[in-house]
C-alpha cells in the first residue's frame with residue numbers, strides 16, 4: 727500500500743512543496759490541507775500559530791496519514807515542537823531538511839514577518855555553520871499578492887526588488903526562499919538575482935529527505951497521473967482555491983471544505 731502523506735500550509739504555498747515531492751516521487755498518496763480561512767499566517771500572533779498547529783496535527787491524526795509534511799515555514803518556525811509532540815507519525819519539515827548543507831558564508835533568507843522574527847532560519851543555519859552570517863528579510867506583501875493571483879503585477883515586482891535590495895547590497899552568496907509561497911514567483915526572483923547567487927528552495931531537500939520513507943528510486947512501472955491521488959481540503963472557499971491551484975499545478979482539483987476544531991490547550 728502506498729503511504730499517505732498529510733501536507734499542509736495556510737494556502738497555495740504548500741503546492742510548491744507538493745510539486746517538488748511529486749517531481750521526485752510517484753509512490754504516494756496525499757491529503758493537502760490549506761487553512762484558507764486563516765491565511766495569512768505570517769502576520770499572526772505566535773500563540774495563534776501554535777494553536778493552529780495543534781488543531782492541524784489532531785486533524786491529520788484522525789485522517790490516519792503515514793507521515794506529516796510541514797509545507798509552511800511559519801508553522802515550522804513557531805510550532806515544530808507542537809507538531810512533533812502530537813503527531814502520531816513521522817514529521818518532515820522544510821527548515822530541518824536543508825540547513826546542514828548550506829556551505830556559503832553569507833546567506834540571505836526571504837520569509838514572512840513571523841518566520842523572520844522567530845530567527846529559526848538563523849539558528850538552524852548557524853547550528854551547522856557557526857561562522858556564517860545570516861540576513862533575514864521579511865516580505866509581508868508577497869503572500870497576499872500571490873494568493874490574489876497578481877503574480878504579474880507591478881506591485882509584486884516592486885516589492886520583490888525592495889526586499890532583495892538589502893540582500894544584494896550585502897553581497898549574499900545564497901538566498902533561501904523561506905516561505906513556501908515564494909517558489910511560485912521563482913521566475914520573477916530569478917530575473918532580479920545574479921546567477922552567481924544560489925537560490926535555495928528548501929522543498930527540494932525535503933523531497934530528498936522523503937527518499938527512504940517513500941522508497942526512492944521507485945522500482946514499479948506503475949504510472950499515475952500527477953496529483954490524481956491527492957485529496958485537496960480547505961477551511962474556506964474551495965472553488966477559488968481550485969481555480970488558483972490550476973494555475974500552479976496545471977490541473978484543476980476537486981476541493982472539499984473541512985473544519986478544524988478550535989482549541990486553547992497548547993501553551
Ligand code: DGL
Nearest residue numbers: 739766767768799800906
Ligand atoms: N506559506 C507559508 C510559509 O511558508 C505561510 C504564509 C502565510 O500564510 O503568511 O510561511
